[in-house]
Amino acid sequence: MVAVSAATGVLIVAAAYSAGRLGHANSPWADRTYWLGQTLILAPTAFRLLSRRFLARSETVTLITVLTIAEYLAMVCYSPSAFTYADELEHWRSTVNILQSGRLFTVNYLLPIGPHYPGLEEATAALVSATGLSVFTCGLIVAGIAHLLLVYVLYWLFREVSGSYRIAGVAVLCYASNSLFASFDSMFVYQTLALLFFGLTLVAARRLPSPGAAGQRVGWFTLAVLAIAATVVTHHVTSYVLVATLVVVTVAALVTGNWRTAGWTTVLSMLSATAAVGWLAFAAPQTWTYLQPYADGALRGLRQAFTGGNAGAPPVSGPLGNRVLGAAAVLAISALLPVGWWRVWRRYRLKSWVVAMAAGSACWYAVVIVRFAVADGSELAGRAETFVFMPTALILALGLRQLVVTTVRWRARAVSAAALVVVLLLLFDGLANGWPPYWERLPGQYLVAGFERSVEPEEIAAATWSLAVLGPGNRFATDLGSYPVLGSYGDQDPLRDVAYLYTSRTVARGALSQAEAQSLRYILVDQRLSQSLPAAGQYFPVDPNAGKYTHPLPTADLDKFNDAFGVDRIYDSGNIVIYELLEP
Amino acid sequence: MVRSQADLGATAAVAVLACAAAAMGAPVAVTAVLGIVLFVAPGYLLGQLLFGSHLAGLERMVVAAGLAFCVPVLGGLILYAAGVPLHRTAWLALLAGATLAGDLGVFVRRFLGRNSGAPAQEAGSLIKWPEAWRLPTRHAVAYGAAVVIAVGAVALAGVGAVRQHYAGFTQLWLVPKDPDAQTANLGVANYEGRTIQYKLVVWHNKRVAATWEFNLANGRAWQQATQFSDRYTITAKLYRLPDASSAYRYVVIQGDRTPSS
Numbered sequence: 013m014v015a016v017s018a019a020t021g022v023l024i025v026a027a028a029y030s031a032g033r034l035g036h037a038n039s040p041w042a043d044r045t046y047w048l049g050q051t052l053i054l055a056p057t058a059f060r061l062l063s064r065r066f067l068a069r070s071e072t073v074t075l076i077t078v079l080t081i082a083e084y085l086a087m088v089c090y091s092p093s094a095f096t097y098a099d100e101l102e103h104w105r106s107t108v109n110i111l112q113s114g115r116l117f118t119v120n121y122l123l124p125i126g127p128h129y130p131g132l133e134e135a136t137a138a139l140v141s142a143t144g145l146s147v148f149t150c151g152l153i154v155a156g157i158a159h160l161l162l163v164y165v166l167y168w169l170f171r172e173v174s175g176s177y178r179i180a181g182v183a184v185l186c187y188a189s190n191s192l193f194a195s196f197d198s199m200f201v202y203q204t205l206a207l208l209f210f211g212l213t214l215v216a217a218r219r220l221p222s223p224g225a226a227g228q229r230v231g232w233f234t235l236a237v238l239a240i241a242a243t244v245v246t247h248h249v250t251s252y253v254l255v256a257t258l259v260v261v262t263v264a265a266l267v268t269g270n271w272r273t274a275g276w277t278t279v280l281s282m283l284s285a286t287a288a289v290g291w292l293a294f295a296a297p298q299t300w301t302y303l304q305p306y307a308d309g310a311l312r313g314l315r316q317a318f319t320g321g322n323a324g325a326p327p328v329s330g331p332l333g334n335r336v337l338g339a340a341a342v343l344a345i346s347a348l349l350p351v352g353w354w355r356v357w358r359r360y361r362l363k364s365w366v367v368a369m370a371a372g373s374a375c376w377y378a379v380v381i382v383r384f385a386v387a388d389g390s391e392l393a394g395r396a397e398t399f400v401f402m403p404t405a406l407i408l409a410l411g412l413r414q415l416v417v418t419t420v421r422w423r424a425r426a427v428s429a430a431a432l433v434v435v436l437l438l439l440f441d442g443l444a445n446g447w448p449p450y451w452e453r454l455p456g457q458y459l460v461a462g463f464e465r466s467v468e469p470e471e472i473a474a475a476t477w478s479l480a481v482l483g484p485g486n487r488f489a490t491d492l493g494s495y496p497v498l499g500s501y502g503d504q505d506p507l508r509d510v511a512y513l514y515t516s517r518t519v520a521r522g523a524l525s526q527a528e529a530q531s532l533r534y535i536l537v538d539q540r541l542s543q544s545l546p547a548a549g550q551y552f553p554v555d556p557n558a559g560k561y562t563h564p565l566p567t568a569d570l571d572k573f574n575d576a577f578g579v580d581r582i583y584d585s586g587n588i589v590i591y592e593l594l595e596p
Numbered sequence: 597m598v599r600s601q602a603d604l605g606a607t608a609a610v611a612v613l614a615c616a617a618a619a620m621g622a623p624v625a626v627t628a629v630l631g632i633v634l635f636v637a638p639g640y641l642l643g644q645l646l647f648g649s650h651l652a653g654l655e656r657m658v659v660a661a662g663l664a665f666c667v668p669v670l671g672g673l674i675l676y677a678a679g680v681p682l683h684r685t686a687w688l689a690l691l692a693g694a695t696l697a698g699d700l701g702v703f704v705r706r707f708l709g710r711n712s713g714a715p716a717q718e719a720g721s722l723i724k725w726p727e728a729w730r731l732p733t734r735h736a737v738a739y740g741a742a743v744v745i746a747v748g749a750v751a752l753a754g755v756g757a758v759r760q761h762y763a764g765f766t767q768l769w770l771v772p773k774d775p776d777a778q779t780a781n782l783g784v785a786n787y788e789g790r791t792i793q794y795k796l797v798v799w800h801n802k803r804v805a806a807t808w809e810f811n812l813a814n815g816r817a818w819q820q821a822t823q824f825s826d827r828y829t830i831t832a833k834l835y836r837l838p839d840a841s842s843a844y845r846y847v848v849i850q851g852d853r854t855p856s857s
Contacts, residue, residue: 016738019745026749030756073654078742085746089753114681116672131669134682138668141687142614143631144624153632157661164658205665212662231646235659238666245673455760470765473787481771481781577850584845585767592771594850 014056014075018082021052026089029455037456046454053082054439061181062412062432064424072181073167079185080163083194084156090448090455094148096464100200101500102126107133107147109503111140117295121485121506122499128296131209131246132202151200158208159198163187165211170406172218173365176413182435183409189341189438190401191394191446203398206247210254212239217258217280218365221272236280244287248299251288253399255281257372264368273364306392313386334444341441342380344434345408349373352411360410372403394446451547459493460538460564461546466493474536474588475502482534489513489527490536491551494588498536507532508553514541515557517568519576527593535573535591542567601706603644604699607637611692618688634691639664641698645705667694764788767817768796768834768845772824780824780849782832785817794818794844795835800828809837824849 028046036042057079060067091097095104102123109118109127116130127133132154139150163184170180187193198204216236219225225232244251258281265274292299353370360366379400383393412431419427444450452465459465475497478486484503489510498504507530512523514537527535541551542565550558551565573579573591583590614630643651643660651659671690672682680686731739767785786792791813798806805823812818824830829850833843 013738015742016745019742019749023745023749023752026753026756029753030759033756033760035761082746085750089750091757092750092753093757110682114683114686116676116682130672134672135665135668137682138672138687138691139631139635141631141684142618142627142634142691144618144627145631154665158665161658161661164654165662168655168658205669208662208665212659215658228647228650234646235663238670239662242666242669245669455757469762469787473765473767473785477767477769477785481769481783574848580849581847582771582849583767583769584847586765586845592849 014060015078017056018053018078021049021054022082022085022089024049024052025086029089032454032456035457037452037454042454049086050440050443053079053086055436058185058432058435058439061178061185062428062435064416064428067178067181069177072177073164076163076167076181076184077160079188080160081156083188084159084198087194087198088152088156091464095151095200096467097195097199098463098496099196100151101467101496103132103136103200103202104147104151105500105503106130107136107140107151110134110137111147119485120499121504122496125248125296125298125302126202128298129202129206129245129247131242132200132205135205136200155198155200155204158205162197162204162207162211165208165215166402166405169211169215169218170409172215173363173369174360174406174410179406179409179413182412183406185435186408186438187401187405189435189442190397190405191442192398193401193442193446195447196394197398202247203250206243206250207398209239209243209246210250210257212236213243213254213280213284214257217261217277220276220280221270237283240280240284240287244284244291245295248292248296248303249395250399251284251291255285255288257368258284260371261365261368264371265364268362268364268367270362270364310382310386310389310392313389314382316386330445330450334450337437337441338445341438344437345376345404346380348408348411348434349376349404350411351414352407352409355410355414356407358414366406366410369403369406372400373407375400376404458540459547460540460544461492461548461551463493463548465547467497470585470587471497472501474498474583474585474590475500475504477583478502478504478534478590486533487531488534488536489532491538491541492546492548492553492555494536494538495553504534506553510535511552511555511557514551514565514569517566517572519572519579524578524593532593535579535593537570537573537589537591539567539570539587539589541565542570601703603640604703607633607641607695608699610634610637611695615688615692618684634688634695635668636661636664638667638691638694638698641695641702642667644702645698648705648709667691764790766792766794766834766836766845768832768847770822770830770832770847770849772849773821778824779821780830781819782822783817783819784812784834786812786814788814790814793837795837795840797833797835798822799831799833800825805830 025046028042028049031039031042031045057075061072061075095101102120103126105122106118106120106126109120110116110130110133116134117127120126136147136150136154139145139154140147143150166187167180167184170183171177174180174183190197196203197207213236216232216239219232220229220236240254243254258277262274262277262281265271265277352373356366356370375396379393379396382389382396386392412435415427415431416424448464452459452462456465458468471494474494478488478498479502486504488498488504488506490498490506491514495506498506509530510532512526513535516523544564545561549561551561574581578594580592580594581589582592610630610633614627614634617627617630639662640660642663643656647656647659649656668687668690671694672687675686675690676682765787767783767787769783770780772780782796782798784794784796791811793811794809796808796810797804808820810818822830829848831848832846834845835842836844
C-alpha cells in the first residue's frame with residue numbers, strides 16, 4: 013500500500029505541475045495539491061520505517077526504493093520532455109559534443125571544467141550508442157539508476173556499520189531530508205554518478221578488512237580501485253571528499269585500535285589521493301582555478317562572520333512557513349545529534365566506522381554556520397549537505413533509536429510519534445527549502461531570470477539559430493534566463509560579467525571598450541527585462557544590483573543598441589533581439 | 597555435477613545481437629532493450645568474476661550495476677587514450693568486447709572452481725534470481741498498480757508539457773555570410789502555431805530594393821541571399837499581413853561596418 017500511496021502522490025504532484033503549466037502556477041490550490049502529493053509519498057514511508065511494528069529487511073529495502081523512485085519521478089515530471097535545469101543543460105551539451113565529435117575533453121563554454129571530468133557523459137554516450145535512445149532519455153536513465161544505487165549503497169553501509177537494518181532504513185530516510193536529495197543529487201549532473209562510485213569505494217573499504225572477506229579480498233580491492241578511478245574522472249569535489257572520508261576513517265580506526273581497518277583505509281586513501289592529484293595535475297589543471305573562487309569566498313565570508321568585519325549572509329528570505337520550517341529543522345538536528353553521539357559512546361565507541369561518522373556529522377554545524385553567516389553561503393551549504401548528511405543521517409537515526417529504547421514503555425508510543433513528526437519535518441524542510449525555489453515550485457509561464465521558468469521555445473529557438481547561423485563559440489552578452497540555454501542549445505560562450513551593457517541609457521565609449529576587452533561579439537537583449545522584476549533577484553549572472561531592484565530595467569536601456577553606430581541588429585524574434593558588435 | 601552456464605550464453609548472445617541490430621538499423625524498440633542489457637552485462641560478469649555468488653541479492657545487484665557504470669567510464673578513457681574516436685561503433689565494441697571477455701573470464705573461473713570443488717551454486721546464479729524475488733500475489737498486484745499509476749503520472753506530466761501554451765513568435769534575421777562577403781543571409785522562420793502570410797521589404801539605405809510576399813507554414817523557414825555592399829545600410833522589415841502598416845520584425849546591418857571609435 014505504501015507503493016500505491018507513493019505512486020498516487022506522484023500522480024497528484026504531476027497534476028499540480030500540469031495545473032501550473034496551464035496557467036495556475038501561482039494558485040494556492042495548485043500549491044496545496046503539490047504538497048498533498050508529497051505527503052502521500054513521504055508520510056506512509058516514514059510512518060512504516062519509524063513504526064514500532066515488526067519490519068522485515070526486504071520491506072525496509074522496498075520502502076527506501078519506493079521513496080527514492082517516487083521522488084525521482086516527481087522530479088522527472090517537472091521537466092518531462094527536455095532538460096531545463098541549468099546544470100543538466102551543461103552536461104547535455106558535453107554529451108552531445110562527445111557523440112558528435114567522438115572526442116573527450118571538448119570545449120564546453122557553459123561549464124569549462126565539465127569536459128575534464130567526463131565520466132557521466134561517457135556512460136550516457138555509451139548508453140545512447142547502445143540503445144539508440146535520445147540523450148535526454150539516456151540521461152534520465154543514468155541519473156535515476158545512479159541515484160537509486162547510491163541510496164542502496166548508503167543503506168548497505170549504514171546497515172553494516174550499525175548492525176541494524178532498521179537503523180539503516182531510518183538513516184536513509186533522514187538522508188532523504190537533505191535539501192538537494194530530490195533535486196540536484198538526482199539530476200543529470202556529474203556528481204550524481206560520482207556519488208555512486210564514492211559509495212561503492214566506502215563499501216569496499218568497509219568490507220576489505222572484515223574476517224569474513226578472506227576469500228574475496230581481491231574482489232573488494234579491485235572494486236575499490238575501479239570505483240576510486242571512476243570517482244576521480246567523474247567529479248572533482250566528490251573525489252576530494254572521498255580522500256578526506258578515507259582519512260577520517262583511518263584516524264578513527266587508529267583511535268579505536270582497529271589496525272586492520274586502519275591499514276586498508278590508509279592504502280585506499282593513498283590510492284585515491286594519488287589518483288585525484290594525478291588527474292588534477294595532468295588531465296584537469298583548470299580545476300583549481302574553477303574551485304578557488306568558491307573556496308576563497310567561503311573562507312572570506314567565514315572570516316568576516318567571525319570577526320564581524322562585514323555583513324554576512326543576507327537576511328533569510330522566502331515565505332514565513334519555509335523560514336519557520338528551516339529553523340525548526342536546524343533546531344531538531346542540533347538537538348538530535350548529541351543524542352546520537354551519546355548512543356555512539358554507549359554502544360559503538362570501539363567501532364571505527366561509527367566513530368568516523370560521528371566525527372563527520374559534526375561538520376553539519378559548520379554547514380549551518382556557512383548557510384546563515386556567510387554571504388552567498390546558502391548554495392555552498394546546500395552542496396555540502398549532500399556529503400555531510402551521510403554521516404549526519406546515521407547519527408540522527410542512532411539518536412532517534414536512543415530516544416525510543418530509553419523511553420519507558422507507556423511513553424514509547426508518544427516518542428515514536430514525536431520521532432515521526434521530526435523526520436517528516438526534516439523531509440518537508442528539504443523539499444520546501446531545496447530546489448526549485450518556492451517561486452518556481454510549479455512549472456509555468458515565462459519568468460524573467462527564472463532559471464527553469466526562463467527556458468521556453470523562443471529562447472531555445474534563438475539559441476539553436478545562433479549555432480546554425482553564427483557557428484559555435486561566439487562570445488555573447490545575455491541575461492540570466494537565456495544564459496544556460498545559449499550555452500547549451502546554442503553552444504555559445506556566454507559571459508557572466510555583462511550587466512554594464514544593459515544598465516545605461518546610451519552606448520558609452522567605455523562600455524564598448526570593455527566589451528572589446530572581453531572579446532564580446534554579440535549582445536542578446538530580451539525585451540521582457542523591462543517588463544518585470546527578476547524572479548531570482550538579479551537580471552544577470554554577475555549583477556552588482558542583485559537583490560536591490562525595485563523596478564524593471566527601463567526600456568530605453570535595452571533599446572539603445574538600435575541606434576548605436578558600430579552595432580548591427582541581426583536577429584529579431586519579438587521578445588529577443590540579437591545585436592552584433594562590429595569589429596573595429 | 598551439472599552446472600548451468602545459461603547466463604554466459606545469454607550475455608554473449610545479447611552482445612552479438614545488439615551489435616547486429618545496430619549494424620542493421622533495427623527499430624529503436626529493439627535496440628533499446630538489447631542496448632540496456634548490453635550496458636548492464638559487463639557489470640554483471642565482472643561481479644561474477646570478482647565475487648562469484650558470495651554476495652546476497654541486493655548487494656550483488658548494486659555491485660554489478662556499479663561495475664557496469666565503471667566499464668564505459670574507464671573503458672572510454674582507455675579507448676580515447678589509444679586514439680580511438682568514441683563514435684557509436686567504438687562504444688558498441690567496448691561494451692560487447694567487455695561482455696565477451698567477461699564471459700570467458702567467468703567461464704574459466706567456474707571451470708577452475710569446479711576442479712577445486714567450489715560450491716555448486718556459484719554457477720548460473722542469474723537463473724536462480726526469480727525464485728528468490730518471488731512475490732505474494734497481493735503484493736504483486738499492489739506493485740503492478742503502483743507502476744501503472746506512476747506511468748500515468750509521467751504521462752500526465754508529458755501531456756501537460758505538450759499542452760502548455762507558449763506565445764508564438766516569428767524569427768527574422770539578416771547576417772553577412774562573412775566579413776568580406778558580397779551577400780547576406782536573410783531569413784524568416786514561423787513558430788506562430790499556424791500558417792502566416794508575410795510581406796518582407798528590403799531597403800538599401802532609404803530605397804526599396806526588394807519585396808516578397810509569401811505564406812509560411814508553422815515550423816517552416818524561408819531564406820534568401822541578398823546583395824550586400826559597404827556602400828549602403830540594409831534594413832529588412834517583416835510585416836504580418838494583413839497589417840502592412842507597422843513592421844512586425846526588423847533587422848538592420850550597416851554598410852560601413854567600421855565603427856567611428
